[in-house]
Amino acid sequence: MSNEQATPLPTPADAPGRVSRVAITPAAAALVRDLTLRHGPLMFHQSGGCCDGSAPMCYPDGDLFLTDGDRHLGDLDVGLDRAVPVWMSVAQFEYWKHTHLTIDVVPGRGAGFSVEAPTGQRFLIRSRLLTDAEWAGLAP
Numbered sequence: 604m605s606n607e608q609a610t611p612l613p614t615p616a617d618a619p620g621r622v623s624r625v626a627i628t629p630a631a632a633a634l635v636r637d638l639t640l641r642h643g644p645l646m647f648h649q650s651g652g653c654c655d656g657s658a659p660m661c662y663p664d665g666d667l668f669l670t671d672g673d674r675h676l677g678d679l680d681v682g683l684d685r686a687v688p689v690w691m692s693v694a695q696f697e698y699w700k701h702t703h704l705t706i707d708v709v710p711g712r713g714a715g716f717s718v719e720a721p722t723g724q725r726f727l728i729r730s731r732l733l734t735d736a737e738w739a740g741l742a743p
Contacts, residue, residue, distance in 0.1 A: 622733075622737045622740040622741050623677050623703075624676045624677050624702075624703060624704060624733075624741070625676045625677040625679060625689045625703070625704050625705070625706070626679070626703070626704070626705045626706070627679045627681060627687075627705065627706045627707075628705060628706070628707045628708070630707065630708050631706045631707050631708040631726060632679070632681040632682060634708050634719060634722070634724060634726075635661070635679075635681045635683075635687060636681055636682060636683060638661065638718050638719060638722075639681075639683060641718075642663045642718050643663055643664070644663070644664040644685055644687075645661055645662065645663060645664055645687055645718065646661070646662055646663075646664040646665075646667065646687060646688045646689070646690065647659045647660065647661055647662075647679075647687065647688070647689045647690065647706060647726075648660050648662065648667055648669075648673070648689075648690045648691065649676075649689070649690070649691040649692075649695065649699075649704065649728065651691075651692055651694075651695045657728060658717065658725065658726060658727060658728070659689075659704075659706050659717075659726045659727070659728050660716060660717045660726075661717045661718050661719055661726055662716075662717070662718065663718065664688070667690075669690060671693075672692055672693050672694070673690045673691065673692055673693065674690065674691055674692070674693050674696045675688060675689070675690055676689045676690065676691055676696075676704070677689055679706070689704075689706070699730070701732055701733055701738070702730045702731065702732055702733065703730065703731050703732075703733050703737065704728050704729075704730050705728070705729040705730070705731075706726055706727075706728060707726070707727055707728075707729050708724050708725065708726055708727070709724065709725060709727055710723065710724060710725075711723075711724065711725045712725060
């Protein structure tokens with residue numbers, strides 16, 4: 604994969620003075636657009652481990668029951684009329700709150716519950732620490 608393919612796309616939160624916690628690569632955005640044609644509007648929930656490892660799970664929006672135990676990390680602009688929301692459990696967020704997450708896609712079989720599983724591709728997270736400037740620019 605070239606660096607150009609792995610460059611995150613801007614998200615709606617990437618406005619001047621606003622820092623986003625999440626991004627998506629062009630390849631992952633293309634897969635999300637294709638999956639949206641098959642499954643309707645989608646959402647991501649960052650898995651906390653167990654069977655799924657730490658994979659971003661992609662579901663038809665509304666299929667995963669969210670509670671106040673989940674935190675909305677941001678919305679991804681994948682080139683559709685509707686942005687794709689990204690969620691994580693509040694407990695897991697405490698460990699990951701200093702990171703920026705980029706959803707990417709690689710060849711391989713995804714987790715059985717995520718909609719990309721039968722495609723021969725799987726979503727994965729690329730993370731990095733937020734810079735001091737990004738940390739200071741996050742909305743409370």
